[in-house]
Amino acid sequence: MPISAGGPRRVIALVGNPNSGKTTLFNALTGAHQQVGNWPGVTVERREGRLRLDSGRELMLVDLPGVYSLLGGGGLDQDIARQYVQSGAADGIVQVVDVGNLQRHLLLTHELLELGGPLLLVLNMMDEARARGQLPDLDALRQRLGGIVVLPIVARRGEGLAELRHALEEDFPRADAHLPPLYPPAIQDILSVLRAGTGDLGPLDRLRTLEGLAAVPPEHEQGFREAREAIVDKTGEDAADALAAARFAWAEETASAALPAVSDALPRDTWTQRLDRWILHPAAGLPIFLLVLYALLVSSFNAGAIFQDFFEDSSKALFVHGLGHVLLAAGLPDWSVQALAGGLGGGVSIVLSFVPPIAFTFLFLAALEDSGYLARAAFTMDRFFRRLGLPGTAMVPMVIGFGCNVPAIMATRTVEDPRARVITALMQPFMSCSARLAVYLAFAAVFFRGYGGQVVFALYLTGILAALVTAWLLRRGPLRGADRPLALELPPYRWPGLRSVVLHAWQRLRVFVLRVGKVIAVLGAVLLLLPGIGWVDGGLRGTDIDHSLLAQGSRALTVVFAPMGIGEEQWPAVAGLVAGAMVKEVVIGVMNGIYQRQESADLMAAYREPAIGAELRAAVLTIPAHGREFLKNLTDPLGFANIGDTAASAAAAGADHATLRGLAAGFTDLSAFAYLLFVLLYLPCASTFAALRRELGSRWAWFSMVYSLALAWLLAGSVYQLGTFDRHPSQSLLWLVMVLTVVLVFWWWWRRPGHIAMAETHILGRGPGS
Amino acid sequence: MTQISPSLVTLGRATQGSPVEICAIQTSPQERRRLLGLGLRLGSVAHICQGPNAQGVVLQIGSVRIALGRPWLEVIAVRQRPCPAAPTLAEKRV
Numbered sequence: 001m002p003i004s005a006g007g008p009r010r011v012i013a014l015v016g017n018p019n020s021g022k023t024t025l026f027n028a029l030t031g032a033h034q035q036v037g038n039w040p041g042v043t044v045e046r047r048e049g050r051l052r053l054d055s056g057r058e059l060m061l062v063d064l065p066g067v068y069s070l071l072g073g074g075g076l077d078q079d080i081a082r083q084y085v086q087s088g089a090a091d092g093i094v095q096v097v098d099v100g101n102l103q104r105h106l107l108l109t110h111e112l113l114e115l116g117g118p119l120l121l122v123l124n125m126m127d128e129a130r131a132r133g134q135l136p137d138l139d140a141l142r143q144r145l146g147g148i149v150v151l152p153i154v155a156r157r158g159e160g161l162a163e164l165r166h167a168l169e170e171d172f173p174r175a176d177a178h179l180p181p182l183y184p185p186a187i188q189d190i191l192s193v194l195r196a197g198t199g200d201l202g203p204l205d206r207l208r209t210l211e212g213l214a215a216v217p218p219e220h221e222q223g224f225r226e227a228r229e230a231i232v233d234k235t236g237e238d239a240a241d242a243l244a245a246a247r248f249a250w251a252e253e254t255a256s257a258a259l260p261a262v263s264d265a266l267p268r269d270t271w272t273q274r275l276d277r278w279i280l281h282p283a284a285g286l287p288i289f290l291l292v293l294y295a296l297l298v299s300s301f302n303a304g305a306i307f308q309d310f311f312e313d314s315s316k317a318l319f320v321h322g323l324g325h326v327l328l329a330a331g332l333p334d335w336s337v338q339a340l341a342g343g344l345g346g347g348v349s350i351v352l353s354f355v356p357p358i359a360f361t362f363l364f365l366a367a368l369e370d371s372g373y374l375a376r377a378a379f380t381m382d383r384f385f386r387r388l389g390l391p392g393t394a395m396v397p398m399v400i401g402f403g404c405n406v407p408a409i410m411a412t413r414t415v416e417d418p419r420a421r422v423i424t425a426l427m428q429p430f431m432s433c434s435a436r437l438a439v440y441l442a443f444a445a446v447f448f449r450g451y452g453g454q455v456v457f458a459l460y461l462t463g464i465l466a467a468l469v470t471a472w473l474l475r476r477g478p479l480r481g482a483d484r485p486l487a488l489e490l491p492p493y494r495w496p497g498l499r500s501v502v503l504h505a506w507q508r509l510r511v512f513v514l515r516v517g518k519v520i521a522v523l524g525a526v527l528l529l530l531p532g533i534g535w536v537d538g539g540l541r542g543t544d545i546d547h548s549l550l551a552q553g554s555r556a557l558t559v560v561f562a563p564m565g566i567g568e569e570q571w572p573a574v575a576g577l578v579a580g581a582m583v584k585e586v587v588i589g590v591m592n593g594i595y596q597r598q599e600s601a602d603l604m605a606a607y608r609e610p611a612i613g614a615e616l617r618a619a620v621l622t623i624p625a626h627g628r629e630f631l632k633n634l635t636d637p638l639g640f641a642n643i644g645d646t647a648a649s650a651a652a653a654g655a656d657h658a659t660l661r662g663l664a665a666g667f668t669d670l671s672a673f674a675y676l677l678f679v680l681l682y683l684p685c686a687s688t689f690a691a692l693r694r695e696l697g698s699r700w701a702w703f704s705m706v707y708s709l710a711l712a713w714l715l716a717g718s719v720y721q722l723g724t725f726d727r728h729p730s731q732s733l734l735w736l737v738m739v740l741t742v743v744l745v746f747w748w749w750w751r752r753p754g755h756i757a758m759a760e761t762h763i764l765g766r767g768p769g770s
Numbered sequence: 771m772t773q774i775s776p777s778l779v780t781l782g783r784a785t786q787g788s789p790v791e792i793c794a795i796q797t798s799p800q801e802r803r804r805l806l807g808l809g810l811r812l813g814s815v816a817h818i819c820q821g822p823n824a825q826g827v828v829l830q831i832g833s834v835r836i837a838l839g840r841p842w843l844e845v846i847a848v849r850q851r852p853c854p855a856a857p858t859l860a861e862k863r864v
Contacts, residue, residue: 069806069807072799211799213803240799487839
């Protein structure tokens with residue numbers, strides 16, 4: 001598994017248990033010089049970073065997924081870590097150990113010593129050990145570990161990092177001949193015989209096979225059978241229990257040689273224990289969790305909104321109007337200026353407008369992760385989500401999804417089980433994001449006065465229901481499989497380290513801007529181009545919106561929306577849906593543009609005479625204005641308070657009077673509700689699609705696209721047809737029979753065993769037998 | 771109630787606040803390995819910090835706190851140990 005192309009640069013892998021502070025150390029050593037990607041073929045995050053040492057030499061550090069053991073029980077993360085350390089791709093391994101849990105972390109050390117490669121042990125969180133009066137005897141520990149380098153550090157504060165950097169200058173040693181035996185003599189002898197007969201297997205693979213965690217290769221069946229029988233004869237236990245007991249005994253002896261004796265009694269009351277009494281309480285835990293998520297929502301989206309207009313307006317001034325002016329001055333034709341400035345520049349502007357809320361979400365999430373609370377939240381919610389075959393960790397992304405689906409999909413990384421992670425990510429596009437609320441508000445202002453709140457609430461609930469039904473279907477289709485009951489370590493509560501939180505959030509944000517942004521920019525060039533150009537006088541030219549490709553295409557598409565009561569005269573609403581496939585925020589914006597009949601607007605004026613200075617000044621002024629709104633909105637993060645007040649609703653949605661009049665003339669209450677249902681459920685927006693593609697791969701992203709579009713069309717059409725059944729019973733009956741047939745065919749196709757194998761092999765990144 | 775042997779009870783029947791010894795774990799090798807990684811193995815002595823209840827149970831082994839979901843309550847058998855004597859006032863002041 002090569003790390004990077006070419007060069008004699010040494011590669012060092014960081015290995016450690018979850019919560020050992022491994023990633024904090026990685027961040028402290030590499031700073032911003034990191035690359036985040038996926039391990040080949042799977043969706044587990046792969047982080048590597050450059051470390052320049054004092055001598056000027058450069059190292060490549062690879063941050064392996066946190067694992068308790070390399071042998072079994074840990075899923076995809078563990079497979080990756082094991083394959084990597086066995087491959088010999090790293091020139092040395094640094095194991096990060098929480099000195100407060102030395103004995104347990106030494107179990108992983110035992111496995112690494114088994115491999116026999118260069119190993120350096122870093123004892124992290126020495127400050128906490130100091131405070132407890134539990135400082136280890138480093139010389140005794142080195143001796144017990146065969147003379148390998150053992151360094152004390154506090155990664156969060158940077159203590160001991162200079163010594164670590166110094167130690168990394170040279171190749172660090174392997175355990176020498178003085179390493180005490182890793183197993184009791186009886187077992188050691190059996191393992192030596194087995195090793196001699198199975199030299200083609202890696203040391204860890206051999207142990208996994210012996211312990212029944214991997215299939216026995218046919219050519220070695222006899223050797224493993226004899227070894228297992230010999231272990232039972234010698235110890236009276238099966239191989240797995242005997243080897244585990246031997247490792248625990250070794251870890252216990254090694255830890256007790258290095259640490260003062262610790263009482264077996266429950267330690268005295270600590271802050272962690274006192275807080276957990278409330279946070280994990282069966283009754284109080286849930287409201288506390290909801291309160292924390294409310295704070296996440298408010299801080300992420302309301303605080304993000306303070307800067308959102310600044311990012312959007314200033315980037316529009318520079319990348320749309322400014323770029324358009326330069327291109328026009330360079331003599332490019334109108335349509336290409338529209339394409340490059342309005343399309344690509346507009347796409348960049350949209351990406352940047354997402355940066356503030358997403359950055360705040362990532363900051364808040366990283367702080368929660370560092371604090372130790374997320375593990376508690378998973379435990380609190382587990383009993384509710386278990387019914388759907390999902391772990392409690394699935395709740396966090398769903399709540400974030402109410403603000404924006406993109407960070408919600410990225411937050412599914414906190415879900416450990418790969419099946420559950422795919423399901424949780426595919427649920428996110430149904431969570432009603434803030435962009436969809438703008439469309440609801442505009443329609444509520446016209447059609448649902450007096451009961452707008454109930455309609456919007458019903459739409460939110462429908463979204464949640466669609467997400468839950470999707471989870472249920474996936475569990476009974478391609479993602480069938482046994483649930484993994486929750487078992488997790490609850491780390492002690494800690495104040496999040498600022499540097500670590502910022503770096504963690506920055507890495508995630510960079511991935512969003514660079515990878516998701518590319519897709520948005522390209523789609524932007526297509527979708528923002530369509531309203532500005534049309535086939536006029538035998539060629540593509542800049543034109544008014546009525547004669548644009550968008551108008552021509554939307555009129556043709558209205559036939560598809562006929563079952564939900566939308567006729568050709570409502571093509572602007574269809575155009576809104578087409579543009580909304582790019583980003584849901586523009587649905588109302590596009591309708592505004594169309595209903596105003598932009599015939600009098602000069603589309604190129606903003607490029608000919610841009611007022612960039614004034615636009616930038618105005619953009620800056622939005623920050624204090626939105627800051628005041630932030631304080632006002634603390635009690636209403638989703639903006640429901642505007643519903644019921646027509647003017648306020650329209651203003652919040654950004655709809656002008658022409659749009660409201662246009663909607664009132666074209667829709668009935670029922671067709672408006674069907675349209676809103678469609679807006680809620682149809683295609684994930686371009687950025688959500690890009691996030692799904694990145695996190696789950698293209699197959700699941702396209703599945704989400706087709707599935708949500710079909711669900712939206714069938715459900716919205718059925719609501720309208722049922723509501724107008726008495727007007728055209730035969731037509732409605734035909735529709736309903738068609739829907740039923742589609743559902744039955746889908747159900748048959750969905751549960752075919754071939755799909756399950758396909759999901760196992762291609763999507764989850766593992767073979768059906770593993 | 772799943773009574774495994776006269777002296778053993780399932781974890782779901784153990785009492786909060788008491789130390790227990792893990793005596794049997796009836797699950798797949800992979801899941802046993804997962805528990806081993808967390809420090810939970812046959813013979814471990816754990817303190818029950820919270821539960822057992824509808825959520826599951828929170829155990830403390832040494833200084834490590836482990837949360838186990840409800841399905842574990844019926845597959846782990848434990849033997850209850852007598853509670854250690856409460857710390858004296860002088861010990862509390864230390």
